[in-house]
Amino acid sequence: xxxxxxxxxxxxxxxxxxxxxxxxxxxxxxxxxxxxxxxxxxxxxxxxxxxxxxxxxxxxxxxxxxxxxxxxxxxxxxxxxxxxxxxxxxxxxxxxxxxxxxxxxxxxxxxxxxxxxxxxxxxxxxxxxxxxxxxxxxxxxxxxxxxxxxxxxxxxxxxxxxxxxxxxxxxxxxxxxxxxxxxxxxxxxxxxxxxxxxxxxxxxxxxxxxxxxxxxxxxxxxxxxxxxxxxxxxxxxxxxxxxxxxxxxxxxxxxxxxxxxxxxxxxxxxxxxxxxxxxxxxxxxxxxxxxxx
Amino acid sequence: xxxxxxxxxxxxxxxxxxxxxxxxxxxxxxxxxxxxxxxxxxxxxxxxxxxxxxxxxxxxxxxxxxxxxxxxxxxxxxxxxxxxxxxxxxxxxxxxxxxxxxxxxxxxxxxxxxxxxxxxxxxxxxxxxxxxxxxxxxxxxxxxxxxxxxxxxxxxxxxxxxxxxxxxxxxxxxxxxxxxxxxxxxxxxxxxxxxxxxxxxxxxxxxxxxxxxxxxxxxxxxxxxxxxxxxxxxxxxxxxxxxxxxxxxxxxxxxxxxxxxxxxxxxxxxxxxxxxxxxxxxxxxxxxxxxxxxxxxxxxxxxxxxxxxxxxxxxxxxxxxxxxxxxxxxxxxxxxxxxxxxxxxxxxxxxxxxxxxxxxxxxxxxxxxxxxxxxxxxxxxxx
Numbered sequence: 001x002x003x004x005x006x007x008x009x010x011x012x013x014x015x016x017x018x019x020x021x022x023x024x025x026x027x028x029x030x031x032x033x034x035x036x037x038x039x040x041x042x043x044x045x046x047x048x049x050x051x052x053x054x055x056x057x058x059x060x061x062x063x064x065x066x067x068x069x070x071x072x073x074x075x076x077x078x079x080x081x082x083x084x085x086x087x088x089x090x091x092x093x094x095x096x097x098x099x100x101x102x103x104x105x106x107x108x109x110x111x112x113x114x115x116x117x118x119x120x121x122x123x124x125x126x127x128x129x130x131x132x133x134x135x136x137x138x139x140x141x142x143x144x145x146x147x148x149x150x151x152x153x154x155x156x157x158x159x160x161x162x163x164x165x166x167x168x169x170x171x172x173x174x175x176x177x178x179x180x181x182x183x184x185x186x187x188x189x190x191x192x193x194x195x196x197x198x199x200x201x202x203x204x205x206x207x208x209x210x211x212x213x214x215x216x217x218x219x220x221x222x223x224x225x226x227x228x229x230x231x232x233x234x235x236x237x238x239x240x241x242x243x244x245x246x247x248x249x250x251x252x253x254x255x256x257x258x259x260x261x262x263x264x265x266x267x268x269x270x271x272x273x274x275x276x277x278x279x280x281x282x283x284x285x286x287x288x289x290x291x292x293x
Numbered sequence: 294x295x296x297x298x299x300x301x302x303x304x305x306x307x308x309x310x311x312x313x314x315x316x317x318x319x320x321x322x323x324x325x326x327x328x329x330x331x332x333x334x335x336x337x338x339x340x341x342x343x344x345x346x347x348x349x350x351x352x353x354x355x356x357x358x359x360x361x362x363x364x365x366x367x368x369x370x371x372x373x374x375x376x377x378x379x380x381x382x383x384x385x386x387x388x389x390x391x392x393x394x395x396x397x398x399x400x401x402x403x404x405x406x407x408x409x410x411x412x413x414x415x416x417x418x419x420x421x422x423x424x425x426x427x428x429x430x431x432x433x434x435x436x437x438x439x440x441x442x443x444x445x446x447x448x449x450x451x452x453x454x455x456x457x458x459x460x461x462x463x464x465x466x467x468x469x470x471x472x473x474x475x476x477x478x479x480x481x482x483x484x485x486x487x488x489x490x491x492x493x494x495x496x497x498x499x500x501x502x503x504x505x506x507x508x509x510x511x512x513x514x515x516x517x518x519x520x521x522x523x524x525x526x527x528x529x530x531x532x533x534x535x536x537x538x539x540x541x542x543x544x545x546x547x548x549x550x551x552x553x554x555x556x557x558x559x560x561x562x563x564x565x566x567x568x569x570x571x572x573x574x575x576x577x578x579x580x581x582x583x584x585x586x587x588x589x590x591x592x593x594x595x596x597x598x599x600x601x602x603x604x605x606x607x608x609x610x611x612x613x614x615x616x617x618x619x620x621x622x623x624x625x626x627x628x629x630x631x632x633x634x635x636x637x638x639x640x641x642x643x644x645x646x647x648x649x650x651x652x653x654x655x656x657x658x659x660x661x662x663x664x665x666x667x668x669x670x671x672x673x674x675x676x
Binding site: 120121124128132134137138 | 309412521576642
């Protein structure tokens, strides 16, 4: 057995089986609780990633300026690094947390596939991964029914696909960078905003609904985290769903108003774990803006 | 990252493959060489006679004999060199929109008919001569087990938790028989002296009146794990392996436990009882020989992979195949290896078929292999 299975897939498989047996054999609830737990465990990484992305987003106009201004790649690189240093941005900060989370998500997919298998062969495979605890071994077979779905089969009612598609769209919308000035990038972002939800909805129609439940759960948790911990100060649901503003033709970082900068930088500060502190800050921020007006 | 995630998701969950054991009847061997197909081969030449349902994968006839062989010192020659099966034009019957998905239960043959249940939830009675459907009955779930015949009634369990009894000739529901378990039925029922014994994934073993389906025991036997295995009846006992790692010997009349034996993992292997010795393989990679009367362990043998296929006794050698594609020839009295293990190109989950001094194995990759139990060599006979 490979180390990936030993370290990640097998423990996850056993945890899911324990959860399912604990919750009256309900595998749907086990998936949801497991997803919550995994999102909780990887929350610090998610926060770091979002912070880094936001910081990159803030310096994006200046980066584009450098790209336009300096044709020499060496000089361009030097200026870019200088900018990163000035702004205190670590470009690896966006990628590294994602890379660390990557094996966890892959293992989770594999676990769900393994435990949800409804063919006799899948049980033979499962027997080699379960720990020798009676509580785990005697839990099989698990109940595949959850709400209206058979978790081992694709959901044919379209309800789950709609839920997955819609929640993916909302999450994409919430995380999409707001101050993109490049038309091409804006257009690409808009395409992704629709493509991703459609793709996930389509996948939900073709894979066992247990995976769909996982996608929906992870999206909904992501949306909640995004809204309560990482949204820009004062941003409302209405603002989240407003269409993105048309990209500006010209970019001048110096033209950014003090207030804009403050708003863009605030999410980094607003990601403190204490929600109450975050709310107080937002109230103060609103008050400041009203005062300026 | 997203692409890889989607790729991972797209792999989905593996579909059913099937592990139907080969069966010999008259001059025909019935075997599932391809997923979701049942093929009839000539017993002498291994040329195909018919395939159900017919499809593009129907084997083509060749005139050459078996070619791929193996021995303890090396694997078989290339399967592409194997002569095989042949055949065949599609049977002269109209078979449309049939997708068996997988065949797990051993086909049952009687009175010129082949009874086979499929993962698609349908139970079929086929004409042995041509593979045409004589009758078919839908059940509410996948059929994993085989069928049992008693008199003019054929019994088959389904994943809809029901045990069905059909008139063997017409397929009509048989009399007043009715039985529903609390879990899926994945095993083959066993009929003995007017009693149908059937196991279920609800962790129970039931003894039912063959005519009515009424329980015969005061209460069904309940294990701590699901029971997908087919029980073995011998003397006054019923032997059954379970997913609570135990093999139980039950009193046939009352369902009370006579003895039990604990293995290191699930026992999904149908026990073989010969001359008072019970042989069973475990998913813990071990083969066990137990005294059928007391459950005392005579010997055990450690294989290299989990064992699902029932051991077979041929020419005084206990032939055991594991899921890793290893075949062992053991002394049934001591468990010592009679010859070095053979290595196939694929694992074996299907029960073997004993043909005099040889054992026919249906491997997971669709190869049909003939193992010489005395010599410890094998020949790939199909495809």
